[in-house]
Amino acid sequence: MVDTLGLLLCVMVTAASVQDRDGAPPVLALLRQKFSTIALVWADGGYAGRLVTWAGQVLGLDVSIVRRSDDLRGFVVLRALPWERPEIVVGVDSSPQAHRVLEAAFTEAELRGTVLHAVLAWNWPHLSGFEPTVPEEEHDQSHVLKEILAEHREHHPHIPVTADVVHGHPVAVLREAAAGADLLMVGSHGHGTFTGMLLGSVSHALLHRSPCPLVVVRSETSGEN
Structure with missing residues (x-):
């Protein structure tokens, strides 16, 4: 037995003599x-009859007999399964503009009926590269993300939200998170966790490398979106 994507759910082996x-x-x-x-x-027409009644009464299953015409080829998925649900990814940092970006992302997710995936990418710039992560620092960033999201989740309680804190360069982290997403949303600039690193450089890089449609939310001072 398979689901509507053809993925195997269960199988039972019987003798050839079993109908x-x-x-x-x-x-x-x-x-x-x-x-x-x-x-x-x-189920196909070969299962019509007592099986339909038995499944409903004993198992609580609605067995629907379906037939297709001889000229019909292939199949059509009639419903969206949970793992097919569309998703918006939003890049979050600790700058004041984060709330503006999140409000735009929550509003868009509400309009589209999608899951919102908030991602906070963090690392500490160093002359030789980026410092390795330690558990205490990652916990601090998780707390930052939770605090930033709290107000918006309260105003949009029906939006399903997932949140991740990932150690790494924000461009690489957001590109990976947005692979397969319907939309990626980021801010345009502002100092956050990355001292001396403008978020504008991140949004500029994503304009050329985003794996999905990109929305850059401008700051209030720019008067643009």
Whole structure:
């Protein structure tokens, strides 16, 4: 038995003498045991009859008999599964502009009905590169992100939010986080955790390297978005 993407959910091996209709009940019972949230199962015409009634009464499964015409080829996914849900990635730092970027991102996620993935990339610039991370510093950055998100989550309680703190260069971190996303949103400038590093340089680099559509939210002083 497979899902609408063709991914295997469960399988049962029976003797060749066992008819499909006789082998279906234990397969459906196994499906119900392993995947308690499944409510609808599509089956071909060979399973019509008592199986439909039995599955509904005993397992609480709606077995829907489907047939396709001889000239129909392939299949169409009729519903979006949880891992297919669209996502907006927003880059967050500790600058005052972070709230403006987040408000724009929450509003866009609400309009689109998407998940919002907030990412705070951090590292400490050093003459020889970037300092390695330590657990205490990463915990501090996690607290910063939680505090920044708190107010916006309160105003947009229905938006599903995921949050990650990642040690690394913000351009590389945001590019990786946005791979497969519907939209990436960042601010245009402002000093944050990275002393001496303008977020404008990050947004400029992402204009040329973003793996998905990019929105750059300008600061209030610029009067532009």
